[in-house]
Amino acid sequence: MPTNLPPEAQEAERRYREAKTTEEKIARLEEFIALIPKHKGTEHLVGDLRRKLSKLRTSPQGAKVVSRRDAAYRIEREGAGQVAVVGTTNVGKSALVRALTNAEPEVSDAPFTTWAPTPGMMPVENVQIQLIDTPPLSAEFVEPALMDLLRRVDLILLVVDVRTDPLQHLEEAVALLAQSRIVPLHRKDRYPEDRRWTFKPFLVLANKTDSEEWDEVYDIFRELLDEDWPMMPVSAETGRNLERLKHEVFQRLGVIRIYAKPPGKDPDFTAPFVIKKGSTVEDFAAAVHQDFLRDLKAARVWGSAQFDGQMVPRDYILQDGDVVELRV
Ligand SMILES: Nc1nc2c(ncn2[C@@H]2O[C@H](COP(=O)(O)OP(=O)(O)O)[C@@H](O)[C@H]2O)c(=O)[nH]1
Ligand SMILES: [Mg+2]
Incomplete structure (x- = not known):
């Protein structure tokens, strides 16, 4: 040797x-x-x-x-969305998942500490979002099951370490994902319309931006990029921007929260139904119960409607926070 x-x-x-x-x-x-x-x-x-x-x-x-x-990579979806935390080794993926969720993946200076994906739940406002810590992306070994998992998630948080070589971390990770035909949604124009490619929303997390002192380094990193990435500076260690991050993640899932109001009763504001942005009253009824969808006659909406309790048609488009009373 x-x-x-x-x-x-x-x-x-x-x-x-x-x-x-x-x-x-x-x-x-x-x-x-x-x-x-x-x-x-x-x-x-x-x-x-x-x-x-x-x-x-x-x-x-x-x-x-x-x-x-392979079985370890088949992680059942839970909560309002499934989000993967990815990147090269030692950038702080596990530290972020620890700081943001109830999961406790091992954090260590030793490279390749994380071997199996580890899911945890991240509370944001009144919903829970599933974050999955993943083994490092590396040119030497591409785990096919990891790539399959990434094709299924709603959002990819790509972590880089602002203190070492964030540009290289970003380029390396993006190149490795592209080898498995997973590309950031904002680069869609560059690829042919082709089902072999999977386009995913990305958010780059410049981790280890522990304090204001590091903002300058973050700014330099941004300037070095030849395109605009959705990106924010965070710190798993000091908690910097983690609250903002939670809201960003929620925003990027493209979902809305709807509260069901049983006739004559108050809605339960602690337990929203989470459905896709752009959903109609009909979609909501289907999410509550198939029977509702079949028997739905009318619905009343509080929130986005012109006045409280307005009667709306089945194809009425709902907004985040609406209260809906389904009538059968
Ligand atoms: N200063 C600083 N160090 C961090 C931060 N996040 C992680 N680390 C350190 O970076 C190393 C690698 O962290 P880890 O979460 O295991 O990285 P992973 O390989 O991407 O999962 C550990 O020594 C952590 O303590 C951070 O926000 N600031
Ligand atoms: Mg790790």
Whole structure:
């Protein structure tokens, strides 16, 4: 083994050597390969390790590990929306998910700490949004199950570390996602109308902008970008802008909250129905219960209507915060 590997790769190698189960071996080997600098001198080593990895993954135990991992990526949707937190290693994805949700993914200086996606619920106003912490994006190992998960989510929060090399983190992550044909919605014009591409709304989080001192660095990063990204500076550590972030995420989900009012009673303002922006009274009725949709005669609306309790037709378009009484 060449001794001129950087210390983090040597450390990863040690962890790989100590791995006991096939699952651990696969995970540690992926990590080790990812941390080896790629050049002529390491070509052979990397080639050998890749073959070893592929052997492990296709072995009978390995196949079991891979299918268990796939299962870990099938995360059931909960709450008002499903949002993935992605990025390269050590940018603070896990720290953000910890700070924003009830989940407690491990946060560490060691790269590749997060192996399985970890969902948590983030309360915003009177709804809950599901945030999913994910393993780092890396050129060395693309997890197909992660890409499938990202194709299903409503929003991608792409985290970069403003203190190291945010531009590189952003470019690397975007390039890796593009390899799996996942591209930011705002770049849609650049791609042909083609079902093989998945367009997702992105929000870039410039993490570790702990205090005002770092705003200048953030501004420089922004100026270096050759296009306008939806982006905001945040800090998982000091909590800076996290409240604003929660609202931004809610806004970007493109959903509205509707309160059902049973006839003669008050609506329950703690339990909104969350439906897509642009939904009609009919869509709302379907969300409450299929029977409502079938038997719906009329509806009264408080909020967006011209006057309180106005009778509206089935195709009336609802707005966030409306109170609706369905009549059958
Ligand atoms: N100063 C500062 N450090 C942070 C912040 N967020 C995360 N870190 C540190 O960055 C390292 C990597 O964090 P982690 O959440 O494990 O990164 P991940 O690999 O993207 O999940 C840890 O040492 C964290 O303590 C932040 O907002 N400010
Ligand atoms: Mg992590």
